[in-house]
Amino acid sequence: MKNEKLPWPERYRPEFLKEIVGNIVSVKGLRNWIESWVRGTPSVKAVLLIGPPGVGKTASIGALSRDYDLELVEFNSSDKRNKGVIENHVWKAATQQTLDGRLRIILLDEVDGLSGTSDRGGVNAILKIIDETGHPIVMTANDPHSPRLRSLVKKCKVFTFTHIESKHMLDVLRKIVATQGLELSDEKMEEIIGQSGGDLRAAISDLETVLVGEHSPEEILSSRDIRRDVEEVLRRLFMTTDPGAARQVISELDVDHRELLLWLEENVQLHLLTPKELELGLEFLSLADLSLGRIMRGQNWKLLAYIYDFLSAGIATSRTETPYRNVQYSRPTWPLLMWQGKRKRDKQKDLLAALSAVAGVSRDRAIGTYGNAISEIVRRSPGLRKTFSSWLGVKGSFLD
Numbered sequence: 001m002k003n004e005k006l007p008w009p010e011r012y013r014p015e016f017l018k019e020i021v022g023n024i025v026s027v028k029g030l031r032n033w034i035e036s037w038v039r040g041t042p043s044v045k046a047v048l049l050i051g052p053p054g055v056g057k058t059a060s061i062g063a064l065s066r067d068y069d070l071e072l073v074e075f076n077s078s079d080k081r082n083k084g085v086i087e088n089h090v091w092k093a094a095t096q097q098t099l100d101g102r103l104r105i106i107l108l109d110e111v112d113g114l115s116g117t118s119d120r121g122g123v124n125a126i127l128k129i130i131d132e133t134g135h136p137i138v139m140t141a142n143d144p145h146s147p148r149l150r151s152l153v154k155k156c157k158v159f160t161f162t163h164i165e166s167k168h169m170l171d172v173l174r175k176i177v178a179t180q181g182l183e184l185s186d187e188k189m190e191e192i193i194g195q196s197g198g199d200l201r202a203a204i205s206d207l208e209t210v211l212v213g214e215h216s217p218e219e220i221l222s223s224r225d226i227r228r229d230v231e232e233v234l235r236r237l238f239m240t241t242d243p244g245a246a247r248q249v250i251s252e253l254d255v256d257h258r259e260l261l262l263w264l265e266e267n268v269q270l271h272l273l274t275p276k277e278l279e280l281g282l283e284f285l286s287l288a289d290l291s292l293g294r295i296m297r298g299q300n301w302k303l304l305a306y307i308y309d310f311l312s313a314g315i316a317t318s319r320t321e322t323p324y325r326n327v328q329y330s331r332p333t334w335p336l337l338m339w340q341g342k343r344k345r346d347k348q349k350d351l352l353a354a355l356s357a358v359a360g361v362s363r364d365r366a367i368g369t370y371g372n373a374i375s376e377i378v379r380r381s382p383g384l385r386k387t388f389s390s391w392l393g394v395k396g397s398f399l400d
């Protein structure tokens with residue numbers, strides 16, 4: 001069994017093509033294409049797999065490489081894939097032989113996500129490599145209308161992937177449930193499938209959430225040992241559009257709500273792409289922020305439940321149009337800045353900077369309104385000193 005700590009969509013990633021469900025025509029086409037390479041007469045040099053998230057594009061390529069015992073080289077994070085990297089690393093992978101003379105599949109995952117100013121150069125570099133490559137090149141993309149794909153499409157054979165049919169999804173979920181030695185009614189599984197919109201990754205992830213939630217106490221305890229890091233929580237939170245599943249994800253979280261709020265503020269725009277979605281998402285975040293302020297002022301901890309709802313159900317239901325996509329999350333910037341600045345600045349400046357960053361106001365106003373308020377809170381409830389100091393990234397004594 002693969003690493004038990006992996007989230008289920010990874011843990012149950014298909015190993016061989018026979019485990020891939022749905023999209024049979026495209027999977028068969030990929031098989032024929034790779035066979036043409038193995039025979040030494042490639043039909044085309046590169047293929048482009050286009051389809052929504054979580055339907056097996058990346059998984060098919062991994063399985064293909066294992067079925068045909070080919071080397072697989074993946075270039076899959078957009079920040080490591082600017083023009084320079086493509087010209088250098090991808091170029092080498094495409095034009096040099098493998099040590100043992102096998103073929104090497106070069107996977108450029110999510111080419112519609114190439115970002116930054118280097119876009120154009122990046123696409124041009126890929127086009128050049130396709131002309132010169134000695135190895136099969138596979139690219140994947142979610143958005144068929146992405147302008148970045150226009151010139152790539154001309155040089156590739158395109159395989160379309162579509163949503164996975166419910167009956168196939170049910171097979172996969174049943175198998176996972178059985179492998180886990182657990183039980184779940186078909187009805188419940190169908191409910192999960194219905195929520196997933198044909199995205200098998202999302203369905204497997206929701207299945208994990210539901211089953212881990214329904215475990216026996218010992219199992220829950222042992223699963224708590226599996227510390228999910230923030231990024232994993234963000235991923236799962238953004239994957240679901242079901243308020244219940246979102247609440248559950250957050251309830252298992254080992255990070256406090258303030259930190260989560262910061263991470264969400266930093267990253268929502270990666271998933272809520274339309275103005276309407278983003279507006280709604282930001283609205284929920286500011287409600288959470290507002291409630292947090294009320295808690296701090298009035299010690300009304302009952303509001304905490306609402307904060308969790310805004311951050312979970314609120315965010316999950318805000319994503320109504322944009323499909324889930326795999327993204328690289330960034331750390332919230334201000335605590336990091338505070339941390340870096342801490343070594344250089346004197347303590348008063350640190351506090352001011354931290355406060356003005358949190359409040360988004362000038363330093364003078366920050367100390368006038370927030371600084372005094374926080375000192376007052378800490379004076380009345382010394383127990384909160386630690387909370388505030390870690391929140392602001394300053395030493396507890398700074399708050400006096």
Ligand SMILES: Nc1ncnc2c1ncn2[C@@H]1O[C@H](COP(=O)(O)OP(=O)(O)OP(=O)(O)O)[C@@H](O)[C@H]1O
Pocket residue numbers: 008009010012013014019020021022051052053054055056057058059060140141142164172200201202204324325326
């Ligand atoms: N067709 C499938 N057959 C079996 N498992 C699948 C299939 N599609 C998705 N899965 C499951 O979902 C996970 C994610 O799938 P995969 O990485 O292939 O998605 P993708 O289509 O590449 O999505 P993205 O566009 O977000 O990269 C897999 O690890 C596997 O557990």
Ligand SMILES: [Mg+2]
Pocket residue numbers: 057058059109140
């Ligand atoms: Mg993928």
